Amino acid sequence: MVERAFGPELRARVSANLAGHDRLTVPIEDRHAAAVAVTLVPETTGDACFLLTRRASRLRAHAGQWALPGGRIDVGENAVTAALRELAEEVGLRVGEEQVLGYLDDYETRSGYVITPVVVWGGEDPEVVPNPTEVAAVYRIPLADLDRPDVPRIHYIPESDRPVIAIPMVGTHVHAPTAAIVYQLREVAVHGRATRVAHFEQPVFAWR
Numbered sequence: 001m002v003e004r005a006f007g008p009e010l011r012a013r014v015s016a017n018l019a020g021h022d023r024l025t026v027p028i029e030d031r032h033a034a035a036v037a038v039t040l041v042p043e044t045t046g047d048a049c050f051l052l053t054r055r056a057s058r059l060r061a062h063a064g065q066w067a068l069p070g071g072r073i074d075v076g077e078n079a080v081t082a083a084l085r086e087l088a089e090e091v092g093l094r095v096g097e098e099q100v101l102g103y104l105d106d107y108e109t110r111s112g113y114v115i116t117p118v119v120v121w122g123g124e125d126p127e128v129v130p131n132p133t134e135v136a137a138v139y140r141i142p143l144a145d146l147d148r149p150d151v152p153r154i155h156y157i158p159e160s161d162r163p164v165i166a167i168p169m170v171g172t173h174v175h176a177p178t179a180a181i182v183y184q185l186r187e188v189a190v191h192g193r194a195t196r197v198a199h200f201e202q203p204v205f206a207w208r
Contacts, residue, residue: 018102036070
């Protein structure tokens with residue numbers, strides 16, 4: 001079994017796996033560029049987790065949905081600066097660019113965004129304070145949960161010929177784009193497997 005304790009060994013392995021990953025990029029064209037922070041943090045047990053948020057119910061777009069800290073890349077920003085800014089704004093976690101471990105594949109959403117996932121080392125004792133105007137709650141999801149036998153769950157919908165991905169966590173099912181990104185976190189960053197996720201579909205409620 002792959003070691004998932006939060007510490008130097010995990011950081012080195014994730015960094016090496018991401019450095020060796022032939023990352024898929026998607027041209028922006030008429031879409032919006034966005035970035036998310038896939039942030040690794042410890043649980044009180046010492047196990048490694050990633051941060052998952054529930055978006056505030058009063059947001060204009062994708063209210064109440066499960067997400068990784070992130071948003072649109074502003075003028076003058078790149079994926080790293082945008083992801084770290086959103087991480088600080090949404091959950092109060094401020095880290096420097098030296099904590100960036102690498103990148104996962106770009107994911108194109110139905111709502112017109114190209115998301116670049118930036119994998120971030122959150123530190124040994126991160127202080128996480130959700131911003132209530134953007135985030136209803138923030139959770140630490142153990143990496144071990146991604147290795148359960150029911151991950152991922154795949155199904156099909158009449159509106160698309162692409163498989164819809166979902167991952168059971170936080171007492172529900174989290175869908176793409178978040179599910180696709182954290183599944184690739186498991187496959188590429190943790191296990192070093194050359195797994196693609198761009199073909200995974202989102203549920204219809206996330207298309208807008």
